[in-house]
Amino acid sequence: MELKRYNRQNRMLVAVDCIIFGFDGQEIKLLLIKRGFEPEKGRWSLMGGFVQPGESFEVSAQRVLKQLTGLENVYLEQLYAFGDPNRDPLERTASIAYFALIDISKYEKQLSDHFHPEWFSLKKVPSLIFDHKEMIQMAKEKLRYKSAFQPVLFELLPAKFTLPQLQNLYEGVYESHMDKRNFSRKVLSTGLLIKQKQKDKAGSKKGAFYYKLDKKKYKHLFNSFLKFGPEPGKI
Amino acid sequence: MELKRYNRQNRMLVAVDCIIFGFDGQEIKLLLIKRGFEPEKGRWSLMGGFVQPGESFEVSAQRVLKQLTGLENVYLEQLYAFGDPNRDPLERTASIAYFALIDISKYEKQLSDHFHPEWFSLKKVPSLIFDHKEMIQMAKEKLRYKSAFQPVLFELLPAKFTLPQLQNLYEGVYESHMDKRNFSRKVLSTGLLIKQKQKDKAGSKKGAFYYKLDKKKYKHLFNSFLKFGPEPGKI
DNA sequence: ACCGTTAATTGTCAAATGTACAATTATTAA
């Protein structure tokens, strides 16, 4: 006997939402849009969309991300499945949240003016629909946890970046101050960084040397444990 | 204008599956059941169930876990949402996978003979339905990752346990050998363990002292970063 | 050409932690 469906079970909508992080060289930002349909039309929201037939969650998140940013092949990781029965007041909808780390310099606003996107400082996130605030909170925590042991924050940087920028990034993630000398010793000891001859003279008179990622070592190191992040207890 | 539903969108089934870990003092085990309905009836499977109306994912996983083990208030954490459109051949079904760490000594088989559950060594997992093998693989990796920095493995131990047992546990998780002297120094330095006067004389003539968890310190430490696990590069 | 300003770069020492390695002890059974 073959069945055609699982009878007597309830089906529900499934959506994806993307927590999109960017870094402008000074601080970490979050890309939000104005929701374009009811309910809650016009309020700030994470970019999202319903999972389509034949589409996996990952592909769905990639599609949504590309819709908004035009970007592909960016760092995208599943964060958590939010399934509270009442999280969407209109109808039960599960949301698979993904967080993305993008190189903000590759982002072009024009592509997606339809969504009225804006970058927000992590410290100035507006009121959001549904459980999106909770999603962001969890994404922040995951980013902290993860970047303490894996060099994932480089995904937020352009191809060339300076040590002060990198340190700003880590300090932003951990909301703490780090010692310049110890920080540079630590990151350079990984062997991940290749010093360039060129300097970035935007931020100071002396200028700061650019560095590039050693992509071979990066891919190799990514899946081993690292000891990044601040000193335990100082977070 | 108020809408009643999101029109033109497809709904899907959502289930939870539980990866249930246990530890018998020697090695880490996995609790599997024989699937009781079509398709794939009679094959080995993770314990799971459909998410019911009004039930969050977490509650759903707790219900499923209790159904099989009779246990409540055990360590249960969301692992990943599996959403491949064809993961269930009968009908599109998303699965929110949870992993559970239970004290195997509290488990009583009789409660759930209906499911024909059996404990399997992690090295001898049978062929499984759908993507359950992938779920287990991911759960193993997460357990490794997590227990390297948080003292989560204590959830697998009974109230009283010995240092050799604890070391077996860590060695099982990391599939590697650790030095007894360094291991005991490391775990004792956390201050998490309280030495008992009693000994466990089952495993040796000399007997090994029991230890208990300092539950206050445990809860406090749980959310700070620790440096457990093996030496990097030795995994 | 010199000076002042700004921010990047570089170094050292002490403390804590990690690593490698083996002798001693408690208990049981013969």
Add this chain to the structure above:
DNA sequence: TTAATAATTGTACATTTGACAATTAACGGT
């Protein structure tokens, strides 16, 4: 009493971390 087994304990060296400040490079103005 002895032999056997597995638990317990210690030490020296290497590595990493943490705290701390002087020097350097480039610019703009004098």
